Amino acid sequence: MSATSNGHGAANPEAGAPDLLRLATAGSVDDGKSTLIGRLLFDSKLVFEDQLEHVTETSKRRGDGYVNLALLTDGLRAEREQGITIDVAYRYFATPKRRFIIADTPGHEQYTRNMVTGASTADLSVVLIDARNGVTSQSRRHASISSLLGIHHLVVCVNKMDLVDWDESVFKSVKADFQNVAEKLEVPDITFIPISALNGDNVVDLSEAAPWYPGPALLDHLERVDVSRDRNLVDGRFPVQYVIRPMSDSHHDYRGYAGQVASGVFRPGEEVVVLPSGKRTHIAAIDTFDGEAKAAFPPMSVTLLLEDDVAVSRGDMIAHADAAPEATRALRATVCWMDDAPLRAGAKLAVKLATKSVRAVVEDVCCRLDVETLDHDDDADELGLNDMGTVELRLSSPLVADPYVTNRGTGSFILIDESTNHTVGAGMVA
Amino acid sequence: MNYKLDELRQLEAEGIHIMREVAAELERPVLLFSGGKDSIVLLRLAEKAFRPGRFPFPLMHIDTGHNFPEVIDYRDRRVAELGEELIVASVQESIDQGRVKEETGPRASRNQLQTTTLLDGIEKHGFDAAFGGARRDEERARAKERIFSFRDDFGQWDPKEQRPELWNIYNGRVRKGEHVRVFPISNWTELDVWSYIQAEELEVPSIYFAHEREVFRRDGMLLAASDFVALQEGEKTFTASVRYRTVGDMAVTGGVESTAASIDEVVGEIAATRITERGETRADDRASEAAMEDRKRVGYF
Numbered sequence: 001m002s003a004t005s006n007g008h009g010a011a012n013p014e015a016g017a018p019d020l021l022r023l024a025t026a027g028s029v030d031d032g033k034s035t036l037i038g039r040l041l042f043d044s045k046l047v048f049e050d051q052l053e054h055v056t057e058t059s060k061r062r063g064d065g066y067v068n069l070a071l072l073t074d075g076l077r078a079e080r081e082q083g084i085t086i087d088v089a090y091r092y093f094a095t096p097k098r099r100f101i102i103a104d105t106p107g108h109e110q111y112t113r114n115m116v117t118g119a120s121t122a123d124l125s126v127v128l129i130d131a132r133n134g135v136t137s138q139s140r141r142h143a144s145i146s147s148l149l150g151i152h153h154l155v156v157c158v159n160k161m162d163l164v165d166w167d168e169s170v171f172k173s174v175k176a177d178f179q180n181v182a183e184k185l186e187v188p189d190i191t192f193i194p195i196s197a198l199n200g201d202n203v204v205d206l207s208e209a210a211p212w213y214p215g216p217a218l219l220d221h222l223e224r225v226d227v228s229r230d231r232n233l234v235d236g237r238f239p240v241q242y243v244i245r246p247m248s249d250s251h252h253d254y255r256g257y258a259g260q261v262a263s264g265v266f267r268p269g270e271e272v273v274v275l276p277s278g279k280r281t282h283i284a285a286i287d288t289f290d291g292e293a294k295a296a297f298p299p300m301s302v303t304l305l306l307e308d309d310v311a312v313s314r315g316d317m318i319a320h321a322d323a324a325p326e327a328t329r330a331l332r333a334t335v336c337w338m339d340d341a342p343l344r345a346g347a348k349l350a351v352k353l354a355t356k357s358v359r360a361v362v363e364d365v366c367c368r369l370d371v372e373t374l375d376h377d378d379d380a381d382e383l384g385l386n387d388m389g390t391v392e393l394r395l396s397s398p399l400v401a402d403p404y405v406t407n408r409g410t411g412s413f414i415l416i417d418e419s420t421n422h423t424v425g426a427g428m429v430a
Numbered sequence: 431m432n433y434k435l436d437e438l439r440q441l442e443a444e445g446i447h448i449m450r451e452v453a454a455e456l457e458r459p460v461l462l463f464s465g466g467k468d469s470i471v472l473l474r475l476a477e478k479a480f481r482p483g484r485f486p487f488p489l490m491h492i493d494t495g496h497n498f499p500e501v502i503d504y505r506d507r508r509v510a511e512l513g514e515e516l517i518v519a520s521v522q523e524s525i526d527q528g529r530v531k532e533e534t535g536p537r538a539s540r541n542q543l544q545t546t547t548l549l550d551g552i553e554k555h556g557f558d559a560a561f562g563g564a565r566r567d568e569e570r571a572r573a574k575e576r577i578f579s580f581r582d583d584f585g586q587w588d589p590k591e592q593r594p595e596l597w598n599i600y601n602g603r604v605r606k607g608e609h610v611r612v613f614p615i616s617n618w619t620e621l622d623v624w625s626y627i628q629a630e631e632l633e634v635p636s637i638y639f640a641h642e643r644e645v646f647r648r649d650g651m652l653l654a655a656s657d658f659v660a661l662q663e664g665e666k667t668f669t670a671s672v673r674y675r676t677v678g679d680m681a682v683t684g685g686v687e688s689t690a691a692s693i694d695e696v697v698g699e700i701a702a703t704r705i706t707e708r709g710e711t712r713a714d715d716r717a718s719e720a721a722m723e724d725r726k727r728v729g730y731f
Contacts, residue, residue, distance in 0.1 A: 094621070228434055
């Protein structure tokens, strides 16, 4: 089914067009994460000749002794000098089956905020574990953050298997240890793959070095994993971004509510409610540049035309009338704090949730989360840089929100310090 | 119904969302339009985001004066077709006013000079947001840049002080004098851009298709013979069938030997290419390992 009624320019996935998988990679500095990504790009033939030439030259100059594929992804001058990845970098590669966006996030402890950032847009998370070291606090943290950010698919790559002679018992013991950790997580799909990123074993092709491992290779798994069911197609949520009112002769009475569907499926004729006002009306049409659409679903950007002349503006939410969320002046949320100065009760911040911004005061910092164990420290009264914890906010005006676990689009927000305009935190509605 | 969007339509939906966020949250945005393929895609996304209304921003072309005439023809035709406003900020004027000094020597270009013209244009019109067609797959420094990229009141980018960017929630808050550069096609690759142009049947300037041109070889690239560049000793012009992968200052933008005369053939060639767009066609990026990062820091596109 195409997304629009007009054939020209319409989406047509049934014709076999590739879809998109967004993944986040995490790993400690020495786990070989950059090497793995370099390997994926290289072995899927997506490294260009001039890039390879550049990497080869730089490796030689640094005295690496091999073509250091990690250099493909280390973008900024400081990183190349220090030899570590210091920020979220986005990488792109494609196979005939799928296109991939990798949010490559640093593994070093002080960069939790970047890991949260990378995970926020990902469907799947790749955790790297050095076979020689086994499950570390670092890998536990990565798994927890993936789980907290609502990622349903985890791939645990047990890397550097060549350095433990491809010993199956090493792989099995890492797997058992990780499964123990994972019992506390809410990740329904965990896959374990033994690899050597440096040599490319089990990355794109299955390795002969591990006859005991039946597969799949990492890329094969990434091509097949089904993430379409992770979306919420039940609860209709449409945050209004922008009102289109041409007031031109040809479109004198046109009044369209533009936005991106956050969840659910909208169809013409359906009854909807505008929040927070609570006014009810019906969808007259779903308009797009390519013509009217028969349905709108995430992540489509469309324009809704309503049957009645109700007041709607940016920041409002149009929802299915039969299952609408409540507007609230109080939010309880898991917050990742990203500013140098700690977050304490009494702090005044701006909250931006979907398309609505309101002021908020922190009523209480309820607890701090040990991101490694997911244990709560209920005595905590502040969140420092890179801390995560539960916070209660009182809002200056009502917000329409859903719990993050049921709705990523209407359950996530950012916190902005209005004196500096910096983004200082990220929150997930409890 | 399976309620799935293919990859291109997902990227399109993201781009439209980004544009509408800017239109809603910033006071005076502008869209940087060069006539190149990436900004051609931006214009289509703007149509999809705001029609049947008008664009809530003007377009601005930073005109180096070293143009391919085909691109200027195309620019004017496209702007007229859209019925939107175009501002031309001219590097020549910046030179005439003494704001910048023309580079000299055989490898002189107006690429660096554009930064001053761009920042002056942004300041003169009081723009607080500028849409650009930059993509993260282009270059390593770009791979780390946010979709909403904050610039201070000197137009500078500080890669270490970037605002965290999560989900699809953007922070475009600026004070007077500051602005954000916004890149709605950050997540697109060169192949995505061409595939989209193909799917949308968009017109592009003719220089993107193979044509016969008087060229000469320099630094392994085929540069067009023009008034803007002087031949050095040993360089000879010859006629070749070339097409361009990027549109830039004519003096430093290389063509690639090609016979791809249609959009389908261009998409086929791009899918099979083994060299990056910038590596193949931009002399300015070959200058040093961190050439792009350095230019971006001071306010380049």
